Amino acid sequence: MPDTVPLIDLVHEDAHLLVLNKPAGLLCVPGRGEDKQDCLSARAVQRWPDALVVHRLDMATSGLVLMARGAAMQRALGDAFANRTVHKRYEAVVDGAMPVRDEWSVIDAPLIxxxxxxxxxxxxxxxxxxxxxxxxxSSSVSNGCNGAATHVLLEPLTGRSHQLRVHLLSIGHPILGDALYGSAQVQARAPRLLLHASELSFVHPATQQMLNFESAPAFSLSTARP
Structure with missing residues (x-):
């Protein structure tokens, strides 16, 4: 009998939690309609029946997703996210040239x-x-000013819906391939949303060990089209 369980990119597994690498285009949780039932959480439950959702990535975003094994661990990890003790880092390729420097800048813009x-x-x-x-x-200009693109690191200090996408749009640098917030030109410059959850760091609630997980994006600055 063929193996019918969908593939899962497993980064870490222990008795208390899972770290999975979600591909772009896959929902984290089921959506409305029969065509939206295949998702990361449903695939995980087929392999780990006690797997529970802790946080989500947008369907178009790829990268690291943390899941709990059991309700007690779900509460503990949920509290860690709520208390902002989970370090999250993303990588994106955005439209336009941004200044390349060692210092971090902050976007402070309330969302609704x-x-x-x-x-x-x-x-x-x-x-x-x-x-x-x-x-x-890094930044590149491939076709005059209109062909510029920048590879950026992003660290959300709050966890609002679509925060990274809207914040970058608000400073004039939408993420390439963004079908929700990008213009037709921005959407056409990439085959997908060029946003990836590349790093998760947190203290394991059961072992008190500091854990750090990294995942390189499948895209780069060269992915950007002119």
Whole structure:
């Protein structure tokens, strides 16, 4: 009988938690409709029946996802995220040239749901406080000013929906391939959303060991189209 269990990119497994590498285009949890039932959590439960969701990545975003094994560990890891003791780092390729330097910059822009266009978010003074650290790693110009792109590191200090995508858009550098927030030109410059959750660091709630996991993105600055 052929193996019908969908493939899972396992980064770490122990008796208490899992770290998985989610591909772009796969939901973290089931959506509405029969065509949206295949997702990372459903695949995980087939292999680890006690696997529970702790946090999510957007469907278009790839990278590291942490899952708990059992309700007690889900609560403990959920508290760690709520208390901002989980270090998260992302990598993205964005439109335009950003200054490359060693110092980190901060985007401080409150976010709120854009109700007429749900599930989109927008910057609004009445929104929830939202902070993102960023640092440009490298920049290239392949076709004049219009062909510029920048590879950036991102650290969300808060966990708002679509935070990284909206924050980068707000400073004039949307993520390439972003079908929700990018213009037609921005969408056409990449085959997918060029956003990847590349690092997770946290204290293991059961062992008190400091854990650090890294995952390199499948894209680079050269992925950007002119």
């Amino acid at each position: 749901a854009d109700w007429p266009r749900r599930p989109l978010q927008k910057v609004d003074p009445a929104g929830k406080p939202s902070l993102t650290r960023w640092r440009a790693l």
